[in-house]
Amino acid sequence: MDTAERKLAAILAMDVVDYSAKMSQDEQATLRQLKECREIIEKVVTSNKGRIFNTAGDAFMIEFASPVAAVEAAIHIQGQIKDRNSRLPETDHLEFRMGVNMGDILIEGENLFGEGVNIAARLEGISPAGGICISEMAYNMVRGKVNADFADQGPQDLKNIDEPVRAYFVDLDSGSSLPKPENHNTRKRGGRQGFDPKWIRMAIAGVLVIIAGTVFFGDNSIINKAKDTDVGGNFNTMVLVPLTTTGTSQEQKSFALGLSQDLSSGMSKMAKGLNVVTLNQKPDDLGKVASGIGARYIINGNIRQSGDAIRVTINLIDAANMATIWTQTLDRSMSATDIFALQDEIVTGVVDELVGNGAILQKDVAKNIKSRATDDLSSYECINFVRGVFYKAMIPENFQKSMACLKETVKRDDTYALAWSNLASLTGFGYSFGYLSDKTSILEGLEAAEKATALDPNDAEAYVAKANLLFFQQDWVEMGRSLDRAVSLAPTSGQVLANSYIWVWGGDCTEEQLKDFDAKLGAYENGECQWQKAVRLMLRAAELDKANLYAGENYGLATIYNLWGKFDLALEQTARHPIPGFLWYDIHAGLATDGIGNTEQAKKHFEAIKVFLKSESIDAIYPHFVFWNIEDTYWPMSEPVFRKYGFK
DSSP states (O other), rough: OOOEEEEEEEEEEETTTHHHHHHHHHHHHHHHHHHHHHHHHHHHHHHTTTTEEETTTTTEEEEESSHHHHHHHHHHHHHHHHHHHHHSSGGOOOOEEEEEEEEEEETTTTEEEEEHHHHHHHHHHHHHHTTTEEHHHHHHHHHSSSSEEEEEEEEETTTTTTOEEEEEEETBBBTTOOOOOOOOOOGTTOOOOOOOOHHHHHHHHHHHHHHOOOBBBBHHHHHHHHSSSSSGGGGGEEEEEOOOSOOOOOHHHHHHHHHHHHHHHHHHSSSSSSSEEESSSSSSSHHHHHHTTSEEEEEEEEEEEETTEEEEEEEEEEETTTTEEEEEEOOOOGGGGGHHHHHHHHHHHHHHHHHSSSEEEEEHHHHHHSSSSSOOOOHHHHHIIIIIHHHHHHHHHHHHHHHHHHHHHHHHHOOHHHHHHHHHHHHHHHHTTSSHHHHHHHHHHHHHHHHHHHHHHHOHHHHHHHHHHHHHHHHHHHHHHHHHHHHOOOOTHHHHHHHHGGHHHSSSOOOHTOOOTTTOOOTTSSSOOOHHHHHHHHHHHHOOOOOOOOOOOHHHHHHHHHTTTOOHHHHHHHHHHHHEEEEEEEHHHHHHHTTTTTTHHHHHHHHHHHHTTTTTOHHHHHHHHHHHTTTTTTHHHHHHHHHHHHHH
């Protein structure tokens, strides 16, 4: 590799959104649609003098001599794909994500490698569906040379890339940052009804009522007071700068102010001990103000409106170096009847990402508290220790520390629903991994879940924890009710939906029922065999869990695909969440690689299983299938394969 030839090139990486889900639903139709889209791609690439140098199923890696050609090709491809989709039923639509980078490339034969290629692939991963994300290097070379606007997303931490990469989303709406406002005098032509400003005024009046009861910090005396207050450590404190708006009307300014306050109160409510200091205006030196308050983080953003289209961008900034840690852009319709729903949706989504299921903050907080004694942790620090330290490595020592700090947290404050919810979740995890062996711990976990739901009936994670604990009691009816409740509360949470795998391993499905993949839709959606519901929800979880943070949907789908003999799809799922040395990763991956005929790789997985079990005996592996209630469904196909690779 050291002697490989190098060159500077622009790379376009692209792949299909939700390809696995589409393949599992209708393989032949998806392949036909992909073929049609490939014809579009190849034609545009050729006309822009590019070269497809690598493909893998739905993915394409394309080389161009210049970033201008790469971005223009990407825009043309997205435009033609969108036009194709508009002429077809929704079931035949395909959407692509794209990433473009300009960088140093390694050449090996017809293939290209190196960080320049890797960055393009990672940018594609954070691109919106049907969108294009480009690096700062590419942006600097194409701005003013292509007919498009760009939205700065700030520095992005990309997987396996050492330094943050500043990213830009390409605006595909004819050079406008927002969809063009519709002509509201089109009623006679069948257009949408005109937007009545009366409803905006009424809604803004309601927002102003909310604002009237709040306190905004802005003057130096209050900042100094905040600085003197014991905030429990810099990383427990953040500054929220009111969202700015491009609108000039008082109504739009008030809406931005109200949304800012709701973000503040939403984060404070979800994470006890998290101090959110909200400014009344953006200071000249934001870093200095944050330092004076003792804040580790800054949240800012902007609202842009065009007609009834609204775009809200939120940024999380590390006050230590003013680098953007995370950013999110939401495009919504600001229709008169749902302005409050819009506000709630934005607040819920952003808060959930920052301090809820997404837990953007937990990684950074965890770094600060990893070496501290758990009895010194505040409530907020404890929650983040569990999420960001224990669940990252899952070692027994950190499990015990997590249990200790959670029990101390609920002892100090028995009204902290999130702590009870995490205690219930951790108890179920501890039992499933053998850290807790006494079955009475299940009852303790269920008691914690009940307290969590009593304190917060809308805590989806608590219901998930309850469902997982009921799995071990084989109470399928109550397990199903708890999981259904969780899904109803958080239908867009990848973490919640990922737990639907328990309907594959739990319940009273027979092997024949689980293999009945041609069954009529709805055949296995109710009762004590609900694998169809599980698959539907797990596929949705996979769509939402783009970072592959949760293994539930991957391993649940791997089970189903292996049972169906769709070993390539099973292998794709395990590859999305690999945990080498983890028993069930090697079981699923071993069965799948054997199924596709790769006996050499399969042997590696089965040897890893032997190391894990410290045994080559069938009797050592069988109890794990019994523990997870799949000895009658998954074991019959698994046992012959285990014996094939030396288990006796």
